[in-house]
Amino acid sequence: MSDLFEFVLRLGDDALVAAQRLAEWTSRAPEMEEDVALANIALDQLGAARLLLSYAGELEGAGRDEDALAYLRGDREFRNCLLVELPNGDFAVTMAKLFLLAAYQRIRYDRLVTSTDERLAAIAAKARKESAYHVDHAALWVRRLGDGTEESHRRMQAAVDEVWPYTHELFTTDESAARLAEQGVAAAPSTLRDEWLGAVEPVLATATLTRPADGWAPGGGREGVHTEHLSYLLAEMQVLHRAHPGARW
Amino acid sequence: MSERTDLSPLWEVFVRARRGLSHNHVGSLHAPDAELALRNARDLYTRRQEGVSIWVVPAGAITASSPDEKDAFFDPAADKVYRHPTFYEVPDGVAHL
Numbered sequence: 194m195s196d197l198f199e200f201v202l203r204l205g206d207d208a209l210v211a212a213q214r215l216a217e218w219t220s221r222a223p224e225m226e227e228d229v230a231l232a233n234i235a236l237d238q239l240g241a242a243r244l245l246l247s248y249a250g251e252l253e254g255a256g257r258d259e260d261a262l263a264y265l266r267g268d269r270e271f272r273n274c275l276l277v278e279l280p281n282g283d284f285a286v287t288m289a290k291l292f293l294l295a296a297y298q299r300i301r302y303d304r305l306v307t308s309t310d311e312r313l314a315a316i317a318a319k320a321r322k323e324s325a326y327h328v329d330h331a332a333l334w335v336r337r338l339g340d341g342t343e344e345s346h347r348r349m350q351a352a353v354d355e356v357w358p359y360t361h362e363l364f365t366t367d368e369s370a371a372r373l374a375e376q377g378v379a380a381a382p383s384t385l386r387d388e389w390l391g392a393v394e395p396v397l398a399t400a401t402l403t404r405p406a407d408g409w410a411p412g413g414g415r416e417g418v419h420t421e422h423l424s425y426l427l428a429e430m431q432v433l434h435r436a437h438p439g440a441r442w
Numbered sequence: 443m444s445e446r447t448d449l450s451p452l453w454e455v456f457v458r459a460r461r462g463l464s465h466n467h468v469g470s471l472h473a474p475d476a477e478l479a480l481r482n483a484r485d486l487y488t489r490r491q492e493g494v495s496i497w498v499v500p501a502g503a504i505t506a507s508s509p510d511e512k513d514a515f516f517d518p519a520a521d522k523v524y525r526h527p528t529f530y531e532v533p534d535g536v537a538h539l
Contacts, residue, residue: 224450224472225472226471226472226473226478226482226485226486229482229485229486230481230482230485233485233490326490329481330481333477333478333481
């Protein structure tokens with residue numbers, strides 16, 4: 194399995210699973226306008242996932258297209274980070290997940306624009322504008338809830354505390370990622386964390402939230418070792434394609 | 443949902459398209475403040491197109507002319523021809539008028 198295929202799959206799976214989780218909010222958001230905003234972000238993530246998974250399929254050269262990669266892989270074959278597969282929880286948990294993920298995606302795509310891989314650079318150029326909007330939107334809610342009522346502050350702090358450990362995985366550099374960095378295709382994940390902290394910490398401070406301490410750092414998503422949540426998510430997402438494999442829609 | 447009206451008042455949205463000359467009223471929405479009203483308007487009415495200008499105004503800040511008074515309001519102009527520029531004859535040879 195080539196390093197580039199692996200990398201594109203990881204990015205694509207992050208976007209795909211994040212889109213699936215956000216779509217679960219449809220018609221259940223606290224406000225009608227927020228409902229539209231979450232659906233918008235889900236659609237952006239899905240769009241990025243399609244571009245990335247299509248490209249991954251081409252890189253693999255085994256005849257798998259975006260649909261085959263999305264619908265016909267088991268959880269052990271998914272390469273998304275654990276952060277995106279966590280349940281939505283309350284609105285605060287969803288915003289914490291989205292904020293921390295989108296801040297990472299924006300930096301990731303920003304750097305990829307100058308990648309030596311032209312296709313990846315083109316996908317990143319499109320996706321980074323969307324990511325900027327996602328960060329903006331989630332940051333607004335993190336501040337609003339953190340600096341809102343006593344109850345919303347409590348929930349927002351609990352949400353950040355809950356998902357913070359899962360962000361470490363975003364910045365773990367394994368051998369495959371290290372080789373890609375050497376080739377100038379994609380910066381090593383570990384080199385992105387300072388910039389990410391620079392984007393995330395001021396928002397938490399403005400929101401009167403305490404930045405959680407670094408400690409427990411669950412991982413495994415990049416190797417296909419997921420939490421118990423992913424297989425349920427996939428069962429729902431893939432049910433139709435599993436029942437009617439090869440069907441066209 | 444009377445509770446919602448307090449938390450999220452009504453906003454009127456005006457959009458000027460990328461190549462448009464003026465802002466046009468496109469609709470309204472509920473939002474807790476101007477910042478969120480702007481973001482919601484971007485999603486609801488512009489599909490986040492680039493180069494679009496959006497104005498949001500709290501509906502309470504708009505004063506409208508009253509339909510009941512419309513005769514008194516708009517009538518005086520109709521029967522006074524000197525109020526219309528067409529009353530004046532344009533001399534021959536005047537260009538760009």
